[in-house]
Amino acid sequence: MKYTAFSSRNAKEIIRDPLSILFGIGFPVILILLMQLMKASIKDMPPEMFQVADFAPGMAVFGLSFITLFLGLLIANDRNSSFLMRLFASPMTGLDYILGYSLPMLPIAILQCAACFLTALFFGLPFSLNTLLAVVVLIPVAVLFSALGLLLGSILSVSQVGGISSLIINVAAWLSGVWFNLDMIGGVFKNICYLLPFAHAVDSVKAAVSGDYGQILPHIAWVMGYALLVYILAIGCFKKRMKS
C-alpha cells in the first residue's frame, strides 16, 4: 500500500499548482464558452461547425492532453531535486512508482471531463446516460496521456518536458479533428491522423455522446493499444532510470 501514500502526495503536488487547474480545466471550458458564444452571435455560421455535441468531446480530449505536461513535469522535477533518489533508496517497488504516479491522474481527468460536459450542458448538450458513458470512454484516453507523461518525465529534463509536452498537446489538438472535420482535408493527412490515437479518442467520445455504441470499441481500441505500448516503454525507461 506504499503507492497510496505516494499517489496522495502526487495529487497534492499537482492540485496545489494553480496553473495546472487553470490550463487543465479552465482552458478547455473557456474554449467551449468562446466557441459557443461565437456560434450564437454569427448567424451565417454553418450549423455543423462547433456543434456542441461534437466540440465538447474534442475539448474533453484536449483537456486531458495537459495530463502529459503535469505528470512529465512532476517526475522530471522529482528527478531534478533528488527527491526520487531518496525514494529509490526506500522499500518502494517499481509498481509502487507506476501506480503512485498514474492513479492521481484519474480523479483529475474525471474532474476535467465533468467540467467540459457541465459547460456543454448550458449550450444544449442533452444530459443522458450517454454523457456518463463518455466520461468512462475518456478513462483510457487519460491513461494514454498519463503514459506519455510518465515516459517524458523518465527520460527528459524539466525544460525538455515543457517543450515536448506542448508539442503533444498541439498535435492532439490539430490532428484529432477538434477544430475542423478531417474529411475536409482527407487524403494522406487524414490517414496520418488516424494512424495516431488522438482522432480515434475524439471519435470514440463523440460516439458515446451520440449513442452510436457500435463505433466506440473500434476507435477506443486504438487508444488502448497506444496506451499499452507507451506504458510498456515508459515502465522500461523508468526502471532503467531507477538503476542508473
Next chain:
Amino acid sequence: MNGIEIINLSKTFKNRTAVDALNLSIQQGEMFALLGQNGAGKTTTIKMLSGLLSPTSGDAKLMGNSIVTQTAAVKQIISVSPQETAVAPKLSARENLILIARIYGFSAKDAARKADEMLETFTLTERAKDKAKSLSGGMQRRLSIAMALISDPQILFLDEPTLGLDVRARRDLWKHIEQLKGKITILLTTHYLEEAEALADRIGIMSRGRMQIIGSASEIKEKTGKVTLEDAFLALTEGEEALQ
C-alpha cells in the same frame, strides 16, 4: 556484527573505475566520515551501499544483509539524506514527514505521531504547516534529515549534509547530527574537513576510488606527520587533481 562491512567493492563505468576494491568495516552506532575530492568515489560508494547502483564486483553487508542479494532487506533498514535537499516542495513540512513514514509502512496514526516527534526534535514545529519550498535552506536541510530518520533506520547515509549552508545553519545542523551519535550507524560524506573532525568517530580518505587511510583525525595527522587534517588530506590526495 558490524553495522557496515564492505568487501572488495568496485564500480566501473565503461573504462573508468570509480570505486576500486574498497574494504571497510564500520561498527554499529559509529559515525564514519568519508572524505575525498570530487570524483574520489564517495557518492558512488554511498549509492552502491544504498541500493541505487549495482556494484561491478564485491559486496557489502549492512547489518548482515548483502547489498547484492538482499536489496529489499537492506532498503528496509537504511535511509539516505541526499546531497541536494530532497523534499516534496508543495507539501508542508509535516506532510513530507508523514509521506516518508507511510512509505516505510507506518500506519496513518503512527506516521502522524512520528512526524510530530521529528518536528519537535528538529525544531520545525512552528513551521509544520508551511510548504517545504517556503522554508529556509537550513530548515529544508533539517527537514531532509528528519525525513531520513523518521523510519527509524539502523544505518543512515548523509551525503554532504551541510553543503551550501551558512556558518550558523551548519553549526545548528551539527548539533542535531551529534545527537544521533551512538544511536545509529552513520556514514557521512563531506567536503568540510572541520565537519568531519568535529563529528566523526573515524575518518576515511578516498582518492581515485581507493581508500588511502582510515583512523581518527588525530591518528591520521600522526600517521601523515602533518599538523592539520587539511594538510594530511592534501598530502594523501596529491596528484589527483592533475589526473582529473
